[in-house]
Amino acid sequence: MQVTPRPASRGAVTVTGVNAPPTSSPPPVEPERRRPERSRGPVVLRRGQVEPSTTDQRLLDRRGPSDWVHTDSWRVLRIQSEFVEGFGLLAEVPRAVSVFGSARTTPDSPDYALGREIGAALAAAGWAVITGGGPGAMEAVNRGAQEAGGLSIGLGIELPFEQHLNEWVDLGINFRYFFARKTMFVKYAQAFVILPGGFGTMDELFEALTLVQTRKVNQFPVVLVGTAYWSGLVQWLRSTVLTGGKVAEQDLALLHVTDSVAHIVDVIAAADQERP
Numbered sequence: 534m535q536v537t538p539r540p541a542s543r544g545a546v547t548v549t550g551v552n553a554p555p556t557s558s559p560p561p562v563e564p565e566r567r568r569p570e571r572s573r574g575p576v577v578l579r580r581g582q583v584e585p586s587t588t589d590q591r592l593l594d595r596r597g598p599s600d601w602v603h604t605d606s607w608r609v610l611r612i613q614s615e616f617v618e619g620f621g622l623l624a625e626v627p628r629a630v631s632v633f634g635s636a637r638t639t640p641d642s643p644d645y646a647l648g649r650e651i652g653a654a655l656a657a658a659g660w661a662v663i664t665g666g667g668p669g670a671m672e673a674v675n676r677g678a679q680e681a682g683g684l685s686i687g688l689g690i691e692l693p694f695e696q697h698l699n700e701w702v703d704l705g706i707n708f709r710y711f712f713a714r715k716t717m718f719v720k721y722a723q724a725f726v727i728l729p730g731g732f733g734t735m736d737e738l739f740e741a742l743t744l745v746q747t748r749k750v751n752q753f754p755v756v757l758v759g760t761a762y763w764s765g766l767v768q769w770l771r772s773t774v775l776t777g778g779k780v781a782e783q784d785l786a787l788l789h790v791t792d793s794v795a796h797i798v799d800v801i802a803a804a805d806q807e808r809p
Contacts, residue, residue, distance in 0.1 A: 615713040619688075622706050623721045626686065629661035630801060631718045633737045634670025634728030636696075644729055647758065647794075648673025649680070651726060654794045656683020658802065663688060663722055665714075666698040666705055670728045675701035688714050719744060723808070724754045724801040729762040745787050746780075754804045756789045756797050763790055 632651060638644045652662050652674035662678040664671035666687020679685040679701045687702035691709050698705040708714040718725075718737070725741045727734060738757075744750045757763040767790060774780050789800050 612710055612713060615708055615710055616716070618706060619708070619713060619717045620720075622704065623686070623717055626704070626721055627661055627684065628659070628805070629663050629684075629686065629722050630655050630724045630726055631663040631722040631737075632671075632674045632726045632728065633665065633730060633734045634674070635730035635734060636665075636667045636669040636671065637731070638669035638673065638729075640673075644670060644759070645673040648728055649677035650794050651728075651758065651797060652677025652679075652683070652685070653681035654798050655726075655801075656681035658798050660723070660801070661686055663718060665690065665733075666702050666707075667696050668699055670730065672699040672701060674728075675699055679703060688717055690714055715740065719750060723752075723805055724756065726756045726758060726797055726801075727763075729759050742784070742787055746784050752804050752808045754789060754800050755787055756791065756800055758791065758797065760790055760792050 632648070632655075634644065634648060638648070648670045654677075655662050656678040661684035662674050663686045664674050666675070666689040671687070675685040675687060676699075685701055685703045687698045687705040689696070689698045689705060689707040690711060691707065698707070708717075715737070719741070725737070727738050738755065741753065741755050745753045745755065757767070767785075767788065770780070770785060775782065775785060789796075791797060791800075
């Protein structure tokens with residue numbers, strides 16, 4: 534007579550025969566729960582980075598905070614728009630000269646009268662003038678150019694204190710970002726003329742010199758107007774910076790210092806003829 538043994542229990546494993554070997558297979562494991570994931574364009578968001586709403590939903594929903602307009606990603610678009618607007622405005626401008634000087638120059642000062650004379654002389658020679666569009670020396674140059682029948686351009690900048698484009702600007706645009714504005718000063722000008730000014734004027738001066746020195750721009754004369762005002766700076770560059778080996782003699786030769794409006798026009802015209 535054949536006897537069938539009772540199934541034996543070995544922990545959680547049931548053996549169907551007395552002599553059956555124990556199994557070595559692990560118990561079945563439930564599949565891992567899928568992590569929260571969302572794509573946002575080329576970006577993949579997971580776990581705590583997943584937002585409860587989609588980009589389209591947030592775009593169409595007028596509610597909620599407005600601080601998103603101050604994020605870096607949005608600033609990129611604003612920067613792009615400033616370049617697009619600037620290029621679009623100035624692309625068809627005729628040859629031009631960028632002129633800088635202090636916003637603090639008063640209308641009754643000799644520097645203001647000199648700025649008007651420079652603006653008029655450049656206009657008579659066929660150049661448009663580009664300034665920062667503000668008051669002081671910038672206004673004087675815009676005024677001189679407009680009164681002489683030339684094209685007067687102002688590139689303003691958003692500042693913590695109130696400042697508007699002066700009334701002598703024929704073609705103007707305001708910028709949020711200094712670097713976008715500076716690009717327009719250089720891209721659409723054949724020369725820089727620097728009237729007496731402060732930190733902002735000197736910033737433009739040394740940026741222009743750096744661009745010429747590093748050959749980012751070619752045949753770009755930089756003219757300092759006012760020997761009495763600029764002679765101390767030029768002397769320091771020669772006695773300290775050049776002597777210390779921080780610049781070369783040909784770097785200092787990039788600077789033209791004069792009190793003559795006629796000489797300003799001659800320097801710019803000569804460089805214009807040499808330009809390919």
